[in-house]
Amino acid sequence: MSQPNQPSQPFEITVGNVTRSLRLVPVGQMGFVPLVEFLGDSELTRAVAQALLPLIPEGTEALLTVVTNALPLAHELSDLSGLPYEVARKKRRTYMQAPLIQEVPGLTLGVSETLWLDGLHARRLGGKKVVIVQDVIATGAMATALARLVERSGGTVHGYLAAFKQGESSLPVRALQELPGRVEP
Numbered sequence: 001m002s003q004p005n006q007p008s009q010p011f012e013i014t015v016g017n018v019t020r021s022l023r024l025v026p027v028g029q030m031g032f033v034p035l036v037e038f039l040g041d042s043e044l045t046r047a048v049a050q051a052l053l054p055l056i057p058e059g060t061e062a063l064l065t066v067v068t069n070a071l072p073l074a075h076e077l078s079d080l081s082g083l084p085y086e087v088a089r090k091k092r093r094t095y096m097q098a099p100l101i102q103e104v105p106g107l108t109l110g111v112s113e114t115l116w117l118d119g120l121h122a123r124r125l126g127g128k129k130v131v132i133v134q135d136v137i138a139t140g141a142m143a144t145a146l147a148r149l150v151e152r153s154g155g156t157v158h159g160y161l162a163a164f165k166q167g168e169s170s171l172p173v174r175a176l177q178e179l180p181g182r183v184e185p
């Protein structure tokens with residue numbers, strides 16, 4: 001059943017020669033936001049990674065992302081740039097060794113979450129200049145939690161890259177485009 005105040009117009013984005021109509025999804029009190037989906041869309045993922053490539057700060061030595069939607073993007077960016085990447089999980093896995101555990105307060109598309117970074121992977125970030133890679137940076141809560149994981153791993157945060165920025169966060173984010181933070185029905 002469609003929701004009473006569902007906006008009917010999707011939000012259109014173009015990156016390189018790829019255009020997508022993003023459907024608007026309801027989020028808490030924010031109204032509706034255009035949903036960015038990289039999963040299952042290798043064409044958009046590649047176009048975004050290619051566009052982000054020149055935005056990777058000089059001197060970057062590694063990338064850090066978080067499951068799930070940003071993962072294909074980080075993978076593609078790693079492939080194009082030759083930079084290694086690490087991935088924070090949202091579930092504990094039994095094979096993790098001394099994982100770093102980091103709480104993320106309330107997120108745009110959900111409630112609070114916990115991040116898990118395998119100790120073996122954390123060690124690979126040690127002493128490195130690390131750039132955080134995300135699909136969308138909205139409040140910056142996830143980006144800040146990832147930054148804490150970098151610091152706790154002994155690395156330094158060298159920048160924040162996102163395909164899209166949404167609303168105002170105080171972080172120095174490099175993004176391709178702005179998404180409307182709230183779409184009125």
Ligand SMILES: Nc1ncnc2[nH]cnc12
Nearest residue numbers: 033034035036108136138
């Ligand atoms: N618009 C959006 N699409 C996908 N993931 C998001 N996370 C926060 N905002 C988002």
